Amino acid sequence: MGHSNSTCCVRKSKTNERVLMLGLDDAGKSKSLYYMKLNQEIKTLPTLGFNVEQIELDRTNVIIWEVGGHKKSRAQWHHYYSNTIGLIYVVDSSDTLRMEESCKEFLAVIQHPEMQGVPVLILANKQDMSSAISTAAISDYFMLDTTLKDRNWFILSVSSVSGFGFTEALTLLNALVTEFRKRKSSRRKREELTEMKQS
Numbered sequence: 001m002g003h004s005n006s007t008c009c010v011r012k013s014k015t016n017e018r019v020l021m022l023g024l025d026d027a028g029k030s031k032s033l034y035y036m037k038l039n040q041e042i043k044t045l046p047t048l049g050f051n052v053e054q055i056e057l058d059r060t061n062v063i064i065w066e067v068g069g070h071k072k073s074r075a076q077w078h079h080y081y082s083n084t085i086g087l088i089y090v091v092d093s094s095d096t097l098r099m100e101e102s103c104k105e106f107l108a109v110i111q112h113p114e115m116q117g118v119p120v121l122i123l124a125n126k127q128d129m130s131s132a133i134s135t136a137a138i139s140d141y142f143m144l145d146t147t148l149k150d151r152n153w154f155i156l157s158v159s160s161v162s163g164f165g166f167t168e169a170l171t172l173l174n175a176l177v178t179e180f181r182k183r184k185s186s187r188r189k190r191e192e193l194t195e196m197k198q199s
Contacts, residue, residue, distance in 0.1 A: 002137075002155075003041065003070075003094070008151060013063065014187075015086040015181075016054070016062075016063055016130070016142070017060050017061070017063065017064045017086075017177060017181070018062075018063050018083050018084050018085060019063065019064045019084065019085060019086050019087070019088060019090065019173070019177065020063070020064075020067065020081070020084050021064050021065065021067070021088040021089075021090065021104065022035055022067055022077060022087065022088070022089055022090070022105075023069050023070065023071045023089055023090035023091060024092065024095075024098060024101065024102050024105065024107060025068065025069040025070045025073075025129045026069070026092060026095070026125060026130045027069060027091060027092040027102070027125060027179070028042075028065060028090055028092065028097075028108070028125040028132060028160040029066050029069060029090045029092040030042075030051060031160035031161075032088075032090055032123055032125060032166070032169075033051060033053055033064060033066045034064065035160055035163050035166040036055060036064070036156075036166050036169060036170055036173075037055055037064075039134075039154075039163065039166070039167075040159070041161065042161065047059055048067055048177075049067075049068060049073075050066060050067045050068065050080075051065075051066040052064070052065055052066070053062055053066075054071045055170070057170065057173065057174040057177070057178075058174050059174070059178055060174070060177055060178065060181070061183050062086070062173070062177060064086075068082055068088075074105055077161065078112060078114075080116035081091040081112055081115050082114055084114070084118055085118065085119075085177050085180055085181065086118060086119050086120075086121065086173060086176055086177045086180065087109065087110070087115065087118050087119070087120045087121070088094040088120075088121045088122075088169075088173070089106055089109070089120060089121070089122050089123070089139055090123045090125050090127060091121075091122060091123065091124050092125055092126055093124045093125060093126050093127055093129070093132035093133055093134075093138065093157075094126045094132045094133075094170065095126075095132040096131070096133060099141055103141060103142050106147075107141060107147060110148065110151075116121055117150055117151050117180075117183075118151060118180070119151050119152040119176035119177065119179070119180050120151060120152075120153040120154075120172065120176075120177070121125055121154050121155075121169065121172055121173050122142075122144070122153070122154070122155040122156070122168060122178060123156055123157065123158045124138050124155060124157050124158065125158050125159065125160055126159060126160070126199070127157040127159050127164065127165070127166070128159040128161055128162055128176070129159060134157075135155045135157050138155065139155055151181070151197070152175075152176055152179055154172045154176070156168060156169055156172060158174040176181050177189060182187075
């Protein structure tokens with residue numbers, strides 16, 4: 001009798017990757033996180049520190065760090081940037097009075113050296129409210145075509161009350177982090193080849 005090749009049944013284990021979820025206080029980050037995790041609305045309290053949840057995507061297990069959005073918490077955001085493979089930025093579409101503040105914080109994040117090139121998924125939350133502005137208006141306000149020209153990004157309408165949009169959000173997040181991992185791997189291989197040639 002022949003023997004089976006045990007390697008034929010070995011599956012590559014999924015890697016664990018860090019994704020940051022940021023945004024101003026009361027943007028709906030925690031509810032968005034748990035809709036992505038559990039596909040249902042969860043009653044939440046304002047995040048004073050951070051929440052961490054693992055979500056299994058197609059080829060990656062992402063560890064989503066949702067960090068509080070109050071001013072004191074925002075001053076600590078930069079401590080979470082290292083080894084981040086994706087950014088989810090939650091915007092309160094109905095809070096036009098703080099849109100400029102949200103845009104300012106967003107720019108500070110993406111311009112940080114450790115966040116260069118990191119793909120971005122913007123969740124335009126609270127689209128169920130009559131005062132909400134459109135994704136096109138937010139895109140123009142944040143000048144996304146210019147500010148994110150060095151990376152892949154999407155902006156998506158969601159509601160953390162009804163759950164609208166979060167299934168698509170997971171699909172988009174999967175596409176973004178998969179592409180980013182491929183780029184990182186290719187860049188690493190090129191660097192290794194360059195080092196070999198120089199040695």
